[in-house]
Amino acid sequence: xxxxxxxxxxxxxxxxxxxxxxxxxxxxxxxxxxxxxxxxxxxxxxxxxxxxxxxxxxxxxxxxxxxxxxxxxxxxxxxxxxxxxxxxxxxxxxxxxxxxxxxxxxxxxxxxxxxxxxxxxxxxxxxxxxxxxxxxxxxxxxxxxxxxxxxxxxxxxxxxxxxxxxxxxxxxxxxxxxxxxxxxxxxxxxxxxxxxxxxxxxxxxxxxxxxxxxxxxxxxxxxxxxxxxxxxxxxxxxxxxxxxxxxxxxxxxxxxxxxxxxxxxxxxxxxxxxxxxxxxxxxxxxxxxxxxxxxxxxxxxxxxxxxxxxxxxxxxxxxxxxxxxxxxxxxxxxxxxxxxxxxxxxxxxxxxxxxxxxxxxxxxxxxxxxxxxxxxxxxxxxxxxxxxxxxxxxxxxxxxxxxxxxxxxxxxxxxxxxxxxxxxxxxxxxxxxxxxxxxxxxxxxxxxxxxxxxxxxxxxxxxxxxxxxxx
Numbered sequence: 001x002x003x004x005x006x007x008x009x010x011x012x013x014x015x016x017x018x019x020x021x022x023x024x025x026x027x028x029x030x031x032x033x034x035x036x037x038x039x040x041x042x043x044x045x046x047x048x049x050x051x052x053x054x055x056x057x058x059x060x061x062x063x064x065x066x067x068x069x070x071x072x073x074x075x076x077x078x079x080x081x082x083x084x085x086x087x088x089x090x091x092x093x094x095x096x097x098x099x100x101x102x103x104x105x106x107x108x109x110x111x112x113x114x115x116x117x118x119x120x121x122x123x124x125x126x127x128x129x130x131x132x133x134x135x136x137x138x139x140x141x142x143x144x145x146x147x148x149x150x151x152x153x154x155x156x157x158x159x160x161x162x163x164x165x166x167x168x169x170x171x172x173x174x175x176x177x178x179x180x181x182x183x184x185x186x187x188x189x190x191x192x193x194x195x196x197x198x199x200x201x202x203x204x205x206x207x208x209x210x211x212x213x214x215x216x217x218x219x220x221x222x223x224x225x226x227x228x229x230x231x232x233x234x235x236x237x238x239x240x241x242x243x244x245x246x247x248x249x250x251x252x253x254x255x256x257x258x259x260x261x262x263x264x265x266x267x268x269x270x271x272x273x274x275x276x277x278x279x280x281x282x283x284x285x286x287x288x289x290x291x292x293x294x295x296x297x298x299x300x301x302x303x304x305x306x307x308x309x310x311x312x313x314x315x316x317x318x319x320x321x322x323x324x325x326x327x328x329x330x331x332x333x334x335x336x337x338x339x340x341x342x343x344x345x346x347x348x349x350x351x352x353x354x355x356x357x358x359x360x361x362x363x364x365x366x367x368x369x370x371x372x373x374x375x376x377x378x379x380x381x382x383x384x385x386x387x388x389x390x391x392x393x394x395x396x397x398x399x400x401x402x403x404x405x406x407x408x409x410x411x412x413x414x415x416x417x418x419x420x421x422x423x424x425x426x427x428x429x430x431x432x433x434x435x436x437x438x439x440x441x442x443x444x445x446x447x448x449x450x451x452x453x454x455x456x457x458x459x460x461x462x463x464x465x466x467x468x469x470x471x
Contacts, residue, residue, distance in 0.1 A: 004035050004119040006042040007100055010091050011113040018048065020113030024105045026051040027066045027075040031058055034190070035103060038117055039075070060193045061145050061168040063103070071107055077145075078104045078111065091116070099150035119150075121157060123439040128229035129158045135235040137186070141179065143172045145193065172197040188228055189215050205231055236295060244291040252284035306371045307446050313368055314443040316360055317435055324431050326352050331424035338412040346412070349424065350403045353396045357431070361389050364438075372442060385441075388434050395427040 009017040025043030028036035029050055043050060053066030053073075063076010083092055091114045095102050103115040129140060141162040144151050151165035164175055176197045179185045187194070187201030195218040198204030206219035207226045216222050223230045259276050262268045268276070302310075330349040334342040369382040376382070402420050406412045412420070 004038040004101070004117045006038060006115055007098065007118045008094070008116040009113065010087070010094075010116070012085070012087055012111060015113055017113065018046070020105050021046070021115060022048045022050065023068065023073055023107075023112070024075045024103060024115050026068055027053055027056075027064050027073050027105075028103075029053070030056050030066075031064050033058075033064075033193075034119075035101060035117055036064065036075070039103060039115055072109075074106045074109075075103050075115075077102075078106070082111070085111070088114070095147070096149045099153045101146050101150065119146075121154065122227070123444050124227065124229045126158060126440050127444055128232050129160070131229070131232040131236070135232060135239070139179075139183070141175070143167050143175055143197070169193045169196050173200050176200045186231075188231060189219075190226055240295040241291045244288055248284045248288045251287070252280060255280045255283075302375050302445060303371075306375065309368055309371055310443055310446045313360075313364060314439070314446075317439060317443070320357060320360060321435060323352055323356070324428060324435075327424050327428040327431070331421055331428070334412065334417060334420060334424070338414065338417050340411065343406055343412050346399075346406070346420070346424075347403055350396075350399055353399065353427075358393065358396055361392055365389050368442075375445075382442075385434070385438060388430065388437075392427065392430060392434065395423050395430070399423050399427070 006021070009021045011017045011020045021039070021043050025040045025048065029040050030053065031037075040050075051068045053068055056064065056066040058064045059076075061077075063074055065072065065074040065076075067073070083089060088111055091102060094100070095116055098116070098118065100116040100118045103117065104111055105113045105115065132140065139162075140158075140160045141164070142151065142155055142158075142160050143164050145167055146165060148165040151163050154160075155163035164171070167175070172194065173196045176185060176187050177200055180200065180202055184202045186203045186205060187198050188205045188207065189195070189198050190207040194206075195215045198206060198215055199218040203221065204219035205221045205223060206215040207223045207228065221234075223234075256277060259268065259273060259280070263270075263273045326345075326349050330342070330345040333345045336342070365386060369379075369386060372382055373379045399420070402412075402416050402423070406416065
């Protein structure tokens, strides 16, 4: 998963959403949990002044409780039977539809608001899962404390074999032990709640970039970044190194044995035999040094200009992704009533298409895709994406034609509504899918941090979570 982000803050009737976020961040600011970090980051980004909590206690899998001023407050989960009010049920329904996690904010035990967070999939996640399966991990299971709906959504996208949601630390340990009884099990975790499960696995792997000291201490392996695809890299490196080592040992011993047989028959003088043995040793050492380069079959060479272009378009994706909601909002407004407000919203959405999205797609088609043809081996590698560009342009032109007709008539006509809704919702869905496909297939070719080398070597995109068990 990626880094969680706050998508909405809801206050109880009579409350203030900004104050709910401030109180949640004040309670969470001493917690190492990734959701707490997201809440605090959002509050600081909004310029909110946090209060210093006292008597802070954190219950793994449940949340944080602290005293602020004279009041006892908490941020975290609530039992299902505690969600009884209409506004709270609305929050639960909204979270279920959006696949979001909920951090309930309680004052003296009473819910005062909720923070909704969504943990988007990282671009590398689907390719990482494929690489792990290719490495021989034949059962992939996700354990998470999140609710079942977003967990199942992630499992479906990634193609996981099993998902266990709403897991406490004790539940995770039991699941790991059950998997360990079936086969050798690797557990990957990134939080303090995962430490017991890491210790219970055959091999525990902690992602240590977020400072989860307990997990790092309990694990057998610590990844210094918070990216699980580094585990796939480690497996690739280990297998390639072992292959080179076995190859070097076998070739070296075979040549030495052959030289000894020739010498025993009297066909090889001692001095020449010594020189030949030295030559064999040097050849074996040089062959072993190939392990430093990595497996060339799993690499694709990108010119520096192409790598820079990929980073540029990836940054544009990050900027444009949040604006795509304007298309859906315009459709929602039109579905409510085809009035002047709907026409204004439709005009704004069309301006977004013509000013930002379509120029971005045209630049990809004329600049990025031709540059990728050679590294990927063929123009066919981007052919399906080019067809998607054509469909995006067709739908955008159709929406533009409707805008022209509506402006000429002074209002959206009734016979335009159904087609406009189909175009807006369809284009919104198509763009979301297209962005994800490009990010998974092409943008993952470049590493996270730019390099100064003229070329970059990265894994092919065709190779191939909370917590995950790999068994």
